Amino acid sequence: MIEKKTIQSEIVGRLRQGGRVLISSHVSPDGDSIGSQLAMYDLCKLCNCEPMIVNHDSAVPRYLFLAKHGLVDVYSADKTYPRFDCAVLLEAPEISRIGDVQKLLHPDCFVINIDHHADNISYGQINYVDARAEAVGMMVYDLFHEAGLPITRDNADELFTAILTDTGRFRFSNTTSAAMRLAADLLDVGANPKRIGDALYACYGEQQLRMIGELVAAMEIHHNGRTCLLLSDRRLRDKHTGDADEVEGLADYSLYTCSVKVGALLRELEPNCTKISLRSHGEVDVSAIARVHGGGGHPNAAGCHLNYPFKQAKSILLEQIEKALPA
Ligand SMILES: [Mn+2]
Structure with missing residues (x-):
């Protein structure tokens, strides 16, 4: 991979050009997909883009505690979508993983591929693939940092959700000190681990x-x-x-x-x-x-x-x- 910093600044540079940006992720989106997408939405806005999140499937109800969950659109052939200048695909090792949302990708749409799956086939015009990243949420956080833009309390909840779910509550072998440090920073911004943990793991019917x-x-x-x-x-x-x-x-x-x-x-x-x-x-x-x-x-x-x-x-x-x- 070309130096991480270079790719991050290329992505921020492209987003700063503005335009309509499609944000999508894999079918059956998980906590890392949803959390990363919602944070990416704000990053796009701050870069003066017009973002829209579209997924093949709706998120399961446990993610509805995230304040901005209503921004996630589920693809339907009956809806009219704008022509997107750019697509940011998160957590999709291949374009086919985004399901029917592929239909919204025009041939001249600029594709930014951000993922941490080792089998990602680098299909984008920019490929930010880091198999060592604990969660794509961590990569999105690094883009805020690169852009010099602040995250909100909602973003802190979103990114904490991404890291918590992808590390299996800081228990899987991908749990690093970097993941825990970032989680600590997110608490400082206002992420509430009790509220997030209860919503995800202790909210059975x-x-x-x-x-x-x-x-x-x-x-x-x-x-x-x-x-x-x-x-x-x-x-x-x-x-x-x-x-x-x-x-x-x-x-x-x-x-x-x-x-x-x-x-x-x-x-x-x-x-x-x-x-x-x-x-x-x-x-x-x-x-x-x-x-x-x-x-x-x-x-x-x-x-x-x-x-x-x-x-x-x-x-x-x-x-x-x-x-x-x-x-
Ligand atoms: Mn992930």
């Missing part, structure tokens, strides 16, 4: 928590205790009105048995579509498994969709996990 209890009680352990599957099938989902899938960190429960090296949460979305969230400890790279099925992620946290009925998806996945486990 009654039915949701009961469903999680059942999901965990029915977990399957395979490969001599080294693999754990959480199975969220139609039967379980029909029984409860609440949707446990909206729980931040639900897939992490699959790693809470100490012998387990690889965990997965399988969700039966359609009779022929199963959503897989993969987790692992240490050297097992689950993003390689996700990529086989058109998904992606990080070595210890990744996801994909399998276009097979639930039981078949489960056996395909088990076979691949077995191969990925150390002998």
Whole structure:
């Protein structure tokens, strides 16, 4: 990568040219996507751009505590969108990851790609890709710094959310002293960790928590205790009105048995579509498994969709996990 500082100043320079800017991120946006997008919106405004945030999917309800959540538009073919001069794509290793929002990219739209996934294919006119960044939110913060622009209390909440979720509450192996220092700076600006933590991790509906209890009680352990599957099938989902899938960190429960090296949460979305969230400890790279099925992620946290009925998806996945486990 060209020196980080150079890329950051190129991005700020481009934004200062103004114009209509599309801000987007990957399908099923997570805390890092939403937090980074909302902060990027303000950075664009301060640079005299006219930004608009458009995503393929709406954010799950736990992110609604963020004051500016109403700025996130969900793409619809029926809506009229302006012609964008520039697009800032956050957390999207390939353009296809932004789903239908791709339709808003005209051939002459200037694309700025900001990401921390190691498999990013550098598709932009400017590529700010740093696989060592703990969260894209940290990269967005650095752009404020580069531009010499102040962040607001809302931005502090947004960026704290990005860092908190992507480091698994400062617990994953990507947790660094730099992430904690920035988090401390965000507290000084007014981020409220109690409020953010409660909104993200302690805000279950009654039915949701009961469903999680059942999901965990029915977990399957395979490969001599080294693999754990959480199975969220139609039967379980029909029984409860609440949707446990909206729980931040639900897939992490699959790693809470100490012998387990690889965990997965399988969700039966359609009779022929199963959503897989993969987790692992240490050297097992689950993003390689996700990529086989058109998904992606990080070595210890990744996801994909399998276009097979639930039981078949489960056996395909088990076979691949077995191969990925150390002998
Ligand atoms: Mn991220």
